[in-house]
Amino acid sequence: MKDQGTRRAGIATATAGALLVAAIGAGAVPALAQDGPKTSGWEELGDVTIRVGGEGSSEATLTAFAENFTAMYPNVTVKLEIKSWDDFMGTVLNIADSPDAPDIIFGNQGFTVDGALVEAGLIIPLDPYYDAYGWGENYSDGAKAQFRFSEDGKTFGSGPLWGIAESADFVGVYYNKEKLAALGLEIPTTFAEFEAALETAKAAGELPIKLGNQAGWPGTHAFGVAQGAFWPAAEVRDWIFGAEGADYTNPANLQAAATMASWVEKGYINEDANGLDYDQAWQEFANGDGVFLPAGSWLAAGLRDTMGPDKVGFFAPPAGESGSIAAVAALSLPFHISSKSQNPDLAAAFISTVMSPENGQIYLDNGRIPAAAGSAGTPADPVTQDLADAWSAIAAADGLMYYQDWSTDTMYDTFTGSLQELIGGRSTPEEFVGAIQEDWAEFQGS
């Protein structure tokens, strides 16, 4: 970590020197491309404001970073324009498209938001900043690929890097510590052990897996636990990116679908899953119904506060036949820099403080897991520690499976609906994978 900081300081000094020369020579022209972007000297800019258009879950962390930045550069004001998730996602394209778009704007991975922003030329590539600040160094290739799009916004997963995000969202398995102990079980380390634990729980009259899938998407996260045991994460990503010849109906994924169906059949999953509300499901789990709850890292705070810090644990989806951990996981919503920004370099400088691994504690304090490998900070409670460990394991294995609804603009509906049918016993595993591949093929063909 230390030499990390030194290296960055070195780059900054070098660039500042180059910039001084450039500034004298070129007057108002900003940093020349071959010199890389301006990375310091913000105190000389006079009074400037950078505006950040973002989504509510980042408000606490961004507020902390904005205060820190203004403390360092009193002439720079960071103005946050935060909306709730629904409001933000409903208006993000229009915000970015408006004449006074914020300098920094959140996006959302996939075609519907990031792809559209790239296609319309509303955001700029961040590759120069990745180089200047070393953003990519603490991220696996699989973590970075989610920010890549071709210049026309049509090809996902390759091309320039258009965004960056600082914290990780990932799905794993929460477990009720008391119940696991009462069943005489250890935390499963392989998928076979996990399935054995489900059987043991069932035999003892406990509900093995709690699932509230009325909205459709919670099931896709639970399915990811089975999927990751069979289908390697890199191949899942290729499929999401629309790689030539990628196929959802491959034998490994079919086996995952069959496993999911068998969990329903064997009664491992509560019978009313398709009719149960997501929030109600995790609250019932917190109140003692169910041994395991496959769900996202974002539920940790709620479960910890309801159950007590020592009653709930979390583990990454156990590795299956591939021997490698894979999870439904991605980085949080990406920061983009607006193509209309007057101060893109300054905007990047602010993002860079947000990205800094030294600031990991700020994330942990706000219940989020910093994404960069080797981030500083100590989790305050055992569950957060579990989450941090799980993320390290997922990141180390480059086991990010992303969210499969990123693959096409209609996949969210297709995926959630088809999976409800599989869980409801209305379709076979073959029909399930077939329906999803059909949507994919149609999109790739268009």
Next chain:
Amino acid sequence: MSRPRGAAGRGSPPGEPRLVGFLYVLPALAAFAVFGVWPLLQTILFSTWKWKGIGTPEPVGLENYVDVLGDPDIYTAFLRSLVLVVFAAILPVCIGLLLAALLSRVRIRGMGTYRVLLFLPQTIAMVVVAIAWGWIYSRDGIVNEILRTVGLGGVARAWLGDFDLALPAIGLIGTWLNSGLCMVLFVAGVQKIPIDLYDAARVDGAGPWSEFRAVTLPGLRNEVIVALTLTVIFALRNFDLIWITTGGGPGDATTTPSILLYHFGFEARRLGTGSAIAVVMTVVILVVSVILVRLGERGDEGVAR
């Protein structure tokens, strides 16, 4: 406008509408043009584009319509709407008629209270209705509690999560919503039927059924048409009730055209496809409404002669 100003007053035959009359309706016309006609024209224009809502739209002619009408999903969705029509339009009209017939024969103490109670669902915001019924139908909701109490616990289930029953369950919410509306319309209509018609029927020895068929029903023809028009449109275009209770699920068991519209137009940001669905829905609703209104007019002529 070719006629010189002022000519309307002097030269035109009596009874010819004066141009100044248009001035009186201008405010209403302007509001209708801005909030009714203009968005409709825009939607029609969007439906000929391939567009994500930002950037340059790509004109594609009728391609979106070919896509929408070539997709079997839209027909399945309209069939589901038809189920909702049965539950949220036809059933409420029948129930409303039954109640109106009863109320027209029998004096009931506290009549006003019942009328208010039955009409009350109409006054509640749809979001509240949807959330409340979501609870009622949930696993621990009142429906299942009652079933368990009477020993039918085996039938209890999460109703909105059941592939076969979710749509009828939503339909029944529509029945509950619209029955009161129909009843109020019909009770008001019954009071307009001359009492001597009932007297005559009774003198002729008509039983309750013949009386209903010969006097009440023909007398309520216009009210029935109005009620059907309102409730059929409700059933065909409803979005909020379905979206909040099931979101179109489980699977696509409750996906109606309006849910498809939302999926394509807003979630997938295919504004062209979404607009094309909206236009198709508008045409269907328009045709159904015109048919209903025509039925009513034909009925009027029959009565007059």
